[in-house]
Amino acid sequence: MAKKDKQKKEGELNLNDVQKRMDKYYKACESEKKGKAAVLSLIGTSVFILLMLLIIVLKMNGVGKTIVFTTDDSGNVSTSVADSEDVSGQNLAEVIADEITD
Numbered sequence: 001m002a003k004k005d006k007q008k009k010e011g012e013l014n015l016n017d018v019q020k021r022m023d024k025y026y027k028a029c030e031s032e033k034k035g036k037a038a039v040l041s042l043i044g045t046s047v048f049i050l051l052m053l054l055i056i057v058l059k060m061n062g063v064g065k066t067i068v069f070t071t072d073d074s075g076n077v078s079t080s081v082a083d084s085e086d087v088s089g090q091n092l093a094e095v096i097a098d099e100i101t102d
Contacts, residue, residue: 060093 068080 065081068082071077
């Protein structure tokens, strides 16, 4: 009799253990989802920051269009937009470097 009772208990599922395992699995799944979301957010933020830095560096190097301020003999200021290649002068990075070294 004792042998049958022991085998019966081993074969039965303990509902508390099953519930604990299900809770553990659910928490693991939720943790994995949060981890994936965090990684995607980190990658997206990194790409965005790198793009912004690239744009800033290119603009500081004079890539693109440049606003040109000119004055005539009477002192009137006029503005125009020109290609950066057509403009002679210093770009922002050179001005900052000159100020730092002085």
